[in-house]
Amino acid sequence: MLTGELAAAKSREALRIALGNMRQSFNYDFVSLLRIPSEQEKILGPLIHESTLPQAFLRDFDRGQMLTHCPVSIKVRRSMLPISWTVDDLKGPGSKQPVVELCDLMGRHGLSSGVIISFFLSDGHRYGLRFDGARSALTQSEINELSMLSLQALEVFGHITMSRDAQHNPLSARELEVVSWTAQGKTSVEIGQILTLSDHTVNAYLTNAIRKLDCVNRTQLVAKALRLKLIA
DNA sequence: GGAAATATTGTGCGCGATCA
DNA sequence: TGATCGCGCACAATATTTCC
Numbered sequence A: 001m002l003t004g005e006l007a008a009a010k011s012r013e014a015l016r017i018a019l020g021n022m023r024q025s026f027n028y029d030f031v032s033l034l035r036i037p038s039e040q041e042k043i044l045g046p047l048i049h050e051s052t053l054p055q056a057f058l059r060d061f062d063r064g065q066m067l068t069h070c071p072v073s074i075k076v077r078r079s080m081l082p083i084s085w086t087v088d089d090l091k092g093p094g095s096k097q098p099v100v101e102l103c104d105l106m107g108r109h110g111l112s113s114g115v116i117i118s119f120f121l122s123d124g125h126r127y128g129l130r131f132d133g134a135r136s137a138l139t140q141s142e143i144n145e146l147s148m149l150s151l152q153a154l155e156v157f158g159h160i161t162m163s164r165d166a167q168h169n170p171l172s173a174r175e176l177e178v179v180s181w182t183a184q185g186k187t188s189v190e191i192g193q194i195l196t197l198s199d200h201t202v203n204a205y206l207t208n209a210i211r212k213l214d215c216v217n218r219t220q221l222v223a224k225a226l227r228l229k230l231i232a
Numbered sequence B: 001g002g003a004a005a006t007a008t009t010g011t012g013c014g015c016g017a018t019c020a
Numbered sequence C: 001t002g003a004t005c006g007c008g009c010a011c012a013a014t015a016t017t018t019c020c
Helices: A002-008 A012-025 A055-063 A070-078 A097-108 A140-167 A174-182 A187-196 A199-212 A218-227
Strands: A029-036 A048-053 A081-084 A113-120 A128-132
Touching: A002 A140, A012 A029, A012 A048, A012 A140, A029 A174, A029 A187, A048 A081, A055 A113, A070 A081, A081 A199, A113 A140, A128 A140, A174 A187, A174 A199, A174 A218, A199 A218
Parallel strands: none
Antiparallel strands: A029 A048, A029 A128, A081 A113, A113 A128
């Protein structure tokens, strides 16, 4: 049932509904789809793509920069396995003050237990599905089932976002041509000879393409252009 | 038709890596 | 250590397209 619903989801709205049904099916109160934070990131808000968590919880979480001290975030960065927790697990004896404050915040919003399941998507980033609520700990078979459904949901999310990105092609024909030659290992001078341009002009095209696709260099540009199927 | 926006082409310069 | 090369950035001029 859930598998079929996920397979049929072709839009963010359909995915949102399917995630809600997953949440309900496993007796959780909230579900979030987010990019797994790196060690440097301190704010959760920009990483969240979908969430039913109360806005007040997210606001207070970020206001207190709790991501830095959140034991779940630290664990999930270190392991690819599903991470499940209860507030009692997090707030052990001798817990630091920021962790105590986090647990208090969770308690105020009825978040006494949860699980997060993460996978890498083809854009190179790691994404996770997080379920929060007040239910008892998941059994191993429930974790296995939820992991398979989460993998499917994240893949659907990846397809939806990438097809949306591919439709939004901001590059001009000339820029695509230069990116395409760059992907084949040609230098700016070589591309300039092929297209009868100066290498500086080739550089300018690449610079524009890098800016348009929000990349940091031509290596990332080629990778992203291939991923978005802008070039073959 | 003219203004505005966008694309195309070009120049100069600085930075970092590599090599003789 | 200096020369060379690849890369990235800032900027300017011109051509083309779009819109009113």
